[in-house]
Amino acid sequence: xxxxxxxxxxxxxxxxxxxxxxxxxxxxxxxxxxxxxxxxxxxxxxxxxxxxxxxxxxxxxxxxxxxxxxxxxxxxxxxxxxxxxxxxxxxxxxxxxxxxxxxxxxxxxxxxxxxxxxxxxxxxxxxxxxxxxxxxxxxxxxxxxxxxxxxxxxxxxxxxxxxxxxxxxxxxxxxxxxxxxxxxxxxxxxxxxxxxxxxxxxxxxxxxxxxxxxxxxxxxxxxxxxxxxxxxxxxxxxxxxxxxxxxxxxxxxxxxxxxxxxxxxxxxxxxxxxxxxxxxxxxxxxxxxxxxxxxxxxxxxxxxxxxxxxxxxxxxxxxxxxxxxxxxxxxxxxxxxxxxxxxxxxxxxxxxxxxxxxxxxxxxxxxxxxxxxxxx
Ligand SMILES: Cc1ncc(COP(=O)(O)O)c(C=O)c1O
Numbered sequence: 029x030x031x032x033x034x035x036x037x038x039x040x041x042x043x044x045x046x047x048x049x050x051x052x053x054x055x056x057x058x059x060x061x062x063x064x065x066x067x068x069x070x071x072x073x074x075x076x077x078x079x080x081x082x083x084x085x086x087x088x089x090x091x092x093x094x095x096x097x098x099x100x101x102x103x104x105x106x107x108x109x110x111x112x113x114x115x116x117x118x119x120x121x122x123x124x125x126x127x128x129x130x131x132x133x134x135x136x137x138x139x140x141x142x143x144x145x146x147x148x149x150x151x152x153x154x155x156x157x158x159x160x161x162x163x164x165x166x167x168x169x170x171x172x173x174x175x176x177x178x179x180x181x182x183x184x185x186x187x188x189x190x191x192x193x194x195x196x197x198x199x200x201x202x203x204x205x206x207x208x209x210x211x212x213x214x215x216x217x218x219x220x221x222x223x224x225x226x227x228x229x230x231x232x233x234x235x236x237x238x239x240x241x242x243x244x245x246x247x248x249x250x251x252x253x254x255x256x257x258x259x260x261x262x263x264x265x266x267x268x269x270x271x272x273x274x275x276x277x278x279x280x281x282x283x284x285x286x287x288x289x290x291x292x293x294x295x296x297x298x299x300x301x302x303x304x305x306x307x308x309x310x311x312x313x314x315x316x317x318x319x320x321x322x323x324x325x326x327x328x329x330x331x332x333x334x335x336x337x338x339x340x341x342x343x344x345x346x347x348x349x350x351x352x353x354x355x356x357x358x359x360x361x362x363x364x365x366x367x368x369x370x371x372x373x374x375x376x377x378x379x380x381x382x383x384x385x386x387x388x389x390x391x392x393x394x395x396x397x398x399x400x401x402x403x404x
Contacts, residue, residue, distance in 0.1 A: 029394045034343050035219045035388040041285075043386075044232075044275060051271040064267030070274040071230070073220070074188050077277060078204045080212070080232040082239035085265035086246050089188040090217025092229040093158075095263060096184050096211040098242040100156065102127060108156035109149050109181075112351040112363070113371035116222040117215075118158045118186050119352050129361055130154065131353040133368045137308035139163055139321065139378070142370070143171035148246060150175075156182045156247045161190035161205045163321055164221070164287075167315035176209070183209030187232075189318035192284050194334050196312050205313075211242075215287035216265075216273055221318055222280050224269040269389070286385040287317040293380060294320055297396035300374050303328050305404055319347055320383040322399075324373065331381055333402050342400040345380045 053289045055066055071083040086092050097108075099190050112131035133142045140162050149370060153341045157176055159167045163213075169185075176183045187206035191214050205214025209398040214220075216228030231246075233239050239256070244251050249260025265273075278285075290309075298304045305323040309315050324330055334344050351371035353363035365372070381395060 029391065032341050032343060032382055032391060032395065033384070034345055034380070035380050036210040036386040037223070038383070042107065044279060048272055048274045051210060051275050052268055055267050055271045057263055059175065060245060061267050062264060064255070064270075066271035067265055068122070070265075070270040073274055073277055074230060074343045075232075078232055078282070080207045081236070082232065083130075084230045084231040084239060084242050085234075085270065086231060086248060086263040087211060088227040088263075089186075089217065090117040090121060091230040091263040091306050092213035092215070092231045093118050093184070093186065093248070094125070094261070095155070095242050096213050096258055097125050098245050099120055099211070100182055102155045105153050106155040107151060107153040108158055109146055110153060111160055111162070112353040112368050113139065113348065113372070113374050114160050115188070115348065116352060116355075117188070117239055118184070119316040120356065121157075121226050122158070123358070124253050128153070129352075129358065131351070131361065131363050131368060131371075134162075134371050134374060136323075136370050136373070137305075138165065139307065139312050139374060140145075140165065140167040140310065141172075143168040143175065145176045146172065147179075150179055150181075154181060156181065156184060158184050158186055158218065159209060160186040161193060164190050164193060165306065166190060166193050166195040166205050168310065168312070169195050169310055170312070173208060175350040182211070185209045185212040187212045188215035188217070188220060190316055191220070192280055194314045198312070201286045207234070207372040210235060210316075211238060214298055216269065218401040222273065222276055222284060223277075226266065226269055226275050228265045228273065228291065229263075230265070257335065263276050263383065283385045284316045286387070287383060288315065290383060290387045291317045291320050293389070293392040294396065297392070298322070298399065301400055301403070304399060317383055319380045320379050321347065321380045324377045324379055326377075328403070330377065333379065333399075336402050337398055342395050342398050343382060346378060347380050349375055351375050
């Protein structure tokens with residue numbers, strides 16, 4: 029089988045080449061490369077799509093988190109609660125700003141943060157919960173929002189992997205990922221479900237005051253040119269990237285369906301092989317499958333499986349090979365080996381299969397057969 033990739037950005041581009049080339053050519057002709065018209069158009073369209081009042085474009089998903097944390101004006105020694113089985117971005121920016129990450133456990137089947145573990149992690153210093161919607165489905169936001177309300181905490185949703193996912197609350201409302209807490213942050217890294225041709229990010233909020241502050245921080249702390257109201261950074265979404273993203277946003281619903289189709293295929297094929305536990309779906313959230321991640325039984329040697337698949341031309345990835353609480357940079361927080369057993373177990377046993385918008389039945393069949401052949 030030729031050309032199996034974890035993501036296939038070039039073939040995705042070829043499907044919409046004319047639209048993308050036209051949109052990018054228009055930016056080049058106008059040569060308004062910084063904060064050009066496409067940045068505002070895309071932000072407006074994205075705000076409509078996700079259902080938020082404000083979208084603040086910025087340079088990447090990590091900056092989005094940094095700007096979000098900065099806008100909250102947290103006291104020194106503030107603590108934020110964050111899952112350890114996670115990408116590093118939220119943890120590093122919070123820690124970089126001087127706040128303490130308090131790592132919590134994840135759910136063994138959905139891989140999302142275990143909201144039932146939040147309350148016991150709260151101290152008088154806790155100010156923020158970072159709800160990461162990992163791999164493409166929403167965390168248990170009813171529980172996150174309830175505990176945040178009870179303890180008067182901010183909720184930042186990290187939507188980098190779950191843009192477009194819809195969460196339906198037990199109260200009856202349905203909202204897209206990133207619009208349930210105080211602030212949502214996302215990334216347009218090329219491999220993301222809505223990805224550009226470089227770096228990009230955005231912040232969502234319904235709060236006018238926070239929006240104004242975050243726009244100001246992202247723009248060197250200025251509302252008026254050369255007048256610095258607060259300490260800021262330079263974090264912009266390029267006009268070329270915005271023009272591309274505006275085109276791709278129109279295709280996002282179809283992209284999500286393609287990912288869901290591939291996930292359903294994997295689910296069905298692998299359902300009868302308990303050694304390859306397929307990802308559980310949170311019944312309250314749609315899953316947009318940024319990743320399709322299996323949990324392997326203890327019987328499976330993950331390295332040997334990866335090698336077997338590689339020999340058959342099937343790429344795989346491990347997201348994430350170590351929980352953050354055991355990474356050298358974060359051992360100062362004081363969580364030792366064994367303190368978050370599910371996060372630790374997941375890091376040892378997960379394996380992500382190729383997942384993108386250009387997958388064919390032939391590819392999916394080939395990958396599934398290659399996986400099960402490992403135990404046959
Ligand atoms: C969950 C999560 N948060 C944040 C980020 C950071 O995004 P960026 O790479 O655009 O800074 C990523 C990117 O991989 C991510 O997966």
